[in-house]
Amino acid sequence: MKAPDDPGCVFCDIVRGEAEASVPYADDHVMVVMDIGAVTPGHLLVIPRVHAVGLEDLDEETGAHIWRVGHRMGRALRRSGLRCEGVNVFLADGEAALQEVFHFHLHVFPRFADDGFRIDANWGTRARALLDAEAAAVRSGLDLLPPGREPLHSDE
Template sequence: MREHEEPGCVFCAILRGEAEASIPYADDRVMVIMTIGAVTPGHLLVIPRVHAVGLEDLDEETSTHVWRIGHRMGRALRRSGLRCEGVNIFLADGKAAFQEVFHLHLHVFPRFKEDGFRIEADWGTRDRGLLDRDAEAVRSGLAALGSPD
């Protein structure tokens, strides 16, 4: 990971001060910007100052801080005076997950009735045997990661 040094990355350019941004919050590990591709007014992006394409590239301490600030921003949206009847916090990791800018970022945006945002899927109920098999696969993945300490 490199601190905002990825050539051609729009978020790295914003972090370097080379591209415009409306910034409601910044600290030594993250910058929060208002996104120009907003779902609703108040749509924020929490961006780590280190260039990480996705979760696999970001250390857990920085990731934890990104989520902590995302939580704080969600609470701030509810007190902001912007229309906010609910909050979505969303992270897209990889092209298949609809990531469009390949510098990890956490979306935090206010929701309200009939705001037009939808999450569509083929929601189904999975058989317990399949859930148990999936749980075993995740446990295997955790074992491969090793201890979080």
Template sequence: MGDVDGSDCVFCAIARGEAEASAVYGDDLAIVVMTLGPVTPGHLLVIPRVHAVGLEDLDEETGAHVWKVGHRMARALRRSGLRCEGVNVFLADGEAAFQEVFHLHLHVFPRYEGDGFRLAADWNTRTRASLDEDAEAVRAGLAALDSLGA
């Protein structure tokens, strides 16, 4: 995966102004840039300035800020004049979730009919008992976080 301190991280270099990027917005906690490999024109990346490989490594305050900036960027895309009939907000946390750059980042991109982007899955309906078991497992995860003070 990525380096721990961000010294070899392209997103850290962008955030420091040491690597080329088409910046849209920046503040003390995050920067927004155009991605080199967009799903559609206008595809943005919201990148926290602090190096965090994934959600587990990012403090909740900065994480909330990243989502707040992403929300604002989605609203801006709708007013940008770029083709935008809808917006996807997507975060890949971990290799199994298709994360490719191991510095957490939020994708915000315009969608429109025929843009070619698809999400495919086995969308099976689960039983209430299965959903209740999963809910209990997540509640146990929350209790574990609470016991850590996280």
């Protein structure tokens, strides 16, 4: 795996061993580090060893590995002895999505009653015609992507 190449990136510094981190897991493709700005105790970040700003910069194989490791970390949190009544797996891709460090990373953190974490939105039910139009837009976006490793199946 290529060494991270962004000298101004704190996650690249961590991967290169030039910045401190508490690491519960690492392999040839990712490092899992404890988040210094944790939502709850046990908040983990799964970061690729290669620098990628967001989803557009990350190859799908590495992305799939990150999600597999995130899944495993969530299961580990449940068994860790830390307070964990639930788990959030959260990705912020881009500034509008609240990404703060522009090196792809997946948040995995324990949840419990009254932990203070909230996601607020204007939740509402969308009309079927709007949902159908949005589904068509997403399908057209899929057509613009290079083929993946495995075919996607749809309900068309």
